[in-house]
Amino acid sequence: MERALRILEGRIQRRAAFAGGLLVIDKTVPNIAAAVAEINDGMTVMVGGFGGSGAPLELIHALVDRSRRTGSPVNLTVVNNNAGNGSIGLAAMIAAGMVRKMICSFPRSSDPRAFTEKYLAGEIELELVPQGTLAERIRAGGAGIPAFYTPASYGTDIAKGKPVAQFDGKFYVQEPWLKADVALIKAELADTLGNLTYRKAARNFSPLMAAAASHTIVQASRVVSPGDIHPEAVITPGIYVDRVVEVPNAQQEEALIRQGVVYA
């Protein structure tokens, strides 16, 4: 507690803490390969981002590199709003045969071929979840709420087989929490304790996924010292974060797609 307060009190206090040898938590890892080293076959991996906004491309590509080199990880279940675009990021992961199942709301994009081909060939499973339900299932997973009721999908094919209940005269569908072994997150700033900020609309699913995964891995455009992110500006508190790697000048998926970049 004393340590935590000292961190909050800012730069001068923090230097004092360093001098006293009190500040020991440091979640940074030296490189991207080390950041994704603990992801294994068969895991459920949440990937932040909505389309290209917030997609952690460098973390994904590090995972693709490892899988191509060593044959692992494969057989992954991936949670993302979409199912990849073009030949980079999540699409490259799918094309590399690493993904057994996608849990998403909208497996379409300007170039969805990687997923579409595997899906139509029966080589990848799809669990289609309405977007708000997907977000709330992930939130519930991180918040320790095993199920909740939503009006979304009541009376539709998506609700078939799911428990239904009436509240105040209206029908609602029960949906279960969604948790993961790992989350891959793109942040703007991270401090060494894992407190995060995001850039513009890039936060989307990431704060929810950071909480819902047992092991949250973050690539941040800049890693700063504790206290350099004002406590009132923290979007994802560091309690949810396990690994931080600095990726300056991170690539933007949509920008690359428009340049026709292929990850090969």
Next chain:
Amino acid sequence: MSGKLTNAQIAWRAAQDIEDGAYVNLGIGFPEMVARFQVPGRQSIFHTENGVLNFGEAPPPGEEDWDLINAGKKAITLRPGAAFFDHAESFAMVRGGHLDVAILGAYEVAENGDLANWSVGPKGVPAVGGAMDLVHGARRVAVVTDHVTKDGKPKLVKRCNLPLTGVGCVTRVYTSHAVIDIENQRFVLREKLPDMSVDELQAITGAPLVVPDKVGDLVAPEV
């Protein structure tokens, strides 16, 4: 029957009903066009489900910031007083009844308010996005659509044949030929093209129209 409304004119008509101060979500594609026709003197705040309130026009080509997009993954700009939030918060705004209006596209709308707008059947890759959430929670759920399909079949029907997006959720439909409210599970005609008879309109509508004493003229400027 010469003067059926273009998509832009349908969007213009829908925009006339957006009250000052409204919080509005526009579905991706055609409904996004409604934002172009904000009534002068009224301010509405647009919500996009990926996590932005109070966004503005698209930026000029070359000035896109691809971290700043709408639900259709198009580049947007911010107006003063914009806010970012995560997806759970965004859909809390949707389901929690905080939006005044949601305007969506449709494959079919039924007289009982059922909407089908996400799937044309079992072929291909299914994708739902936020449509099933958006039809719940907004005070008004309106649809903008051509009155008939490309093959001339009615899109306003007795019961939807395509997979449903939501049950009993649509309150008003703006079409190329008419403005129709859904009340007590019936289509109630509010406005129609002036040079079209009720019989002509009924002939291209898949369920009976309730015709009140006063039916307005559906007239839109060239836009």
